[in-house]
Amino acid sequence: MTRRADGKKGRFILALFATLFLLGFFLLNTIRFLSETKWDGKRRFTIIVNTTPFLIFSIEPKTQRAIVFLIPENTFAEVPYGYGDYPLSSVFRLGELDKKKGGGFLLSRAVEDTFGILVDGFISYQPDVNSNLLLNNLSEIREYKKKHFSLKSIPSILIRFFGQKHFMSNISLIDTMKLWYSIYNIRMDKITYINLKEEERYLNEEKLPDGSNFYKVDSDIFDFLLSSHFEDYDIRVENISVEVINASNKDKVATNMARILKNLGVNVLAKSTASDTLKDSCFVKLKDSKLRNSKIIDRLKRHYQCQIREDKILQDIDIEIIFGEDFIN
Numbered sequence: 001m002t003r004r005a006d007g008k009k010g011r012f013i014l015a016l017f018a019t020l021f022l023l024g025f026f027l028l029n030t031i032r033f034l035s036e037t038k039w040d041g042k043r044r045f046t047i048i049v050n051t052t053p054f055l056i057f058s059i060e061p062k063t064q065r066a067i068v069f070l071i072p073e074n075t076f077a078e079v080p081y082g083y084g085d086y087p088l089s090s091v092f093r094l095g096e097l098d099k100k101k102g103g104g105f106l107l108s109r110a111v112e113d114t115f116g117i118l119v120d121g122f123i124s125y126q127p128d129v130n131s132n133l134l135l136n137n138l139s140e141i142r143e144y145k146k147k148h149f150s151l152k153s154i155p156s157i158l159i160r161f162f163g164q165k166h167f168m169s170n171i172s173l174i175d176t177m178k179l180w181y182s183i184y185n186i187r188m189d190k191i192t193y194i195n196l197k198e199e200e201r202y203l204n205e206e207k208l209p210d211g212s213n214f215y216k217v218d219s220d221i222f223d224f225l226l227s228s229h230f231e232d233y234d235i236r237v238e239n240i241s242v243e244v245i246n247a248s249n250k251d252k253v254a255t256n257m258a259r260i261l262k263n264l265g266v267n268v269l270a271k272s273t274a275s276d277t278l279k280d281s282c283f284v285k286l287k288d289s290k291l292r293n294s295k296i297i298d299r300l301k302r303h304y305q306c307q308i309r310e311d312k313i314l315q316d317i318d319i320e321i322i323f324g325e326d327f328i329n
Contacts (some may be wrong), residue, residue: 037172037174037175038120038121038170038171038172038175038302039120039171039175039178039179041061041178041181041182042061042062042234043061043232043234043235043295043299044058044059044060044061044230044231044232044233044264045058045059045061045120045121045179045182046058046059046117046118046119046120046121046230047119047120047121047122047123047171047179048107048108048111048119048121048122048123049122049123049124049125050092050103050104050107050122050123050124050125051125052073052089053070053071053072053073053197054070054071054072054073054075054088055068055069055070055071055135056068056069056071056111056115056117056119058117058229058230059179059182059183059186060231060232060233061182062233062234063233064185064186064187064190065186065190065191065192065229066183066186066190066191066192067191067192067193067194067226067229067230068135068141068191068192068193068194069193069194069195069196069226070135070194070195070196070197071088071196072196072197072203072215073087073088073089074087074088074089074212074213074214074215075087075088075114075196075203075214075215075216075217076088076214076215076216077091077110077111077113077114078110078113078114078256079091079094079106079109079110079113080106080109080110080113080328081101081106081109081328081329082328083106086110087214088107088110088111088114091103091106091107091110092104092106092107092124094106095107103124103168104121104122104124104168104169104170105122105170107122107124108121108122112256112260113256113260114217115217115219115222116219116222116223116227116256116259116260116262116263117230117260117263117264118230118260118261118263118264118299118303120303121169121170121171121175122168122169122170122171123167123168123169123171124167124168124169125167135193136195137193138188138191138193141188141191141193142188145183145188149180149183149184150184192229194226196215197215201218201221201225202217202218202221202222202225202226203215203216203217203218204216204217204218219259223259223262223263227262227263230263230264231263231264231265232264232265232295232299233265234295235264235265235266235295235296235299236265236266238294238295238296239267240266240267240291240294240296240318240319241267241269241317241318241319242261242266242267242268242269242296242317242318242319242320242321243268243269243270243271243272243315243317243319243320243321244257244258244261244268244270244271244272244321244323245271245272245273245274245320245321245322245323246271246272246273246274246323247273247274247276247277247278247280247322247323247324247325248277248278248323248324248325248327248328249277249325250328253323253327253328254271254272254273254323255271257271257321257323258271261296261321264299266296269317270317274322277324277325278322278324278325279324279325279326280307280322280324280325280326280327281304281305281306281323281324281326281327282300282304282305282306282307282321282322282323282324282327283306283307283308283309283322283324284297284300284306284307284308284309284319284320284321284322285308285309285311285312285313285319285320285322286308286312286313286318286319287312287313287317287318287319288318291318291319292308294319296319297319300321304327306321
């Protein structure tokens with residue numbers, strides 16, 4: 001009897017420890033998931049929503065302004081990492097085949113290179129049959145805002161995060177609630193709405209060999225008319241001069257990155273190609289160590305994982321940003 005009792009007691013203690021371990025593991029991961037944040041709620045925040053049609057939403061909390069624009073699904077995107085041009089509707093699935101990058105990451109970078117805007121995060125509802133968005137005008141946006149950004153909509157956000165099968169995002173629950181609160185508070189007259197399919201000046205319509213139509217973004221017109229909608233207020237006010245250097249041995253890296261940074265509000269004075277190819281992904285050189293605490297350095301470290309090098313800049317420019325081979329691989 002004693003041996004049986006001891007055996008039951010031992011199994012109970014083992015089960016108790018296993019339960020406590022699993023509970024602790026769950027709580028730690030839950031806390032980590034809830035605390036991970038990409039956004040402080042103060043700087044510009046831009047997301048791509050993988051729906052039909054595609055939606056880009058960008059908000060600048062300092063000025064309390066936002067822009068929503070819709071992109072036709074048959075728009076061709078410049079997909080980095082050697083993929084070339086692909087229909088935007090195929091990019092997420094293409095990225096899902098690449099386990100190193102993933103669909104959301106590849107879609108975000110493709111939108112960055114195509115539109116010249118820095119994308120902080122993505123949301124994807126595909127292949128959910130309810131992924132079509134009806135946001136054809138400001139009136140529909142007003143109704144959408146009223147329905148999805150009211151106090152009654154908070155439970156649906158939690159359900160989406162923890163229970164919706166086809167929902168994917170790299171935006172944490174904390175960041176989602178910050179975004180929800182920002183949209184909840186923004187006035188409708190502070191939201192700019194653009195449907196690129198209806199605004200023909202931004203897109204050039206072309207034909208594929210099979211006769212089907214597709215769109216190519218006119219980057220010059222887009223930057224001229226819309227780039228100010230994606231500026232980060234604090235970065236523009238800093239007015240720090242920057243040179244973008246391509247050390248990757250691949251064309252257009254400096255051009256693309258200079259465009260993205262310029263549209264973010266960075267004072268890009270020059271772009272150039274390094275004489276030697278470098279392995280690094282991204283690193284920066286500073287003219288003054290005080291620049292370590294600048295908004296642009298914070299954004300480069302967060303978004304592109306740029307490292308600061310100790311070498312001082314000799315020329316009359318504040319920051320050099322160098323992109324190497326690992327940035328494009």
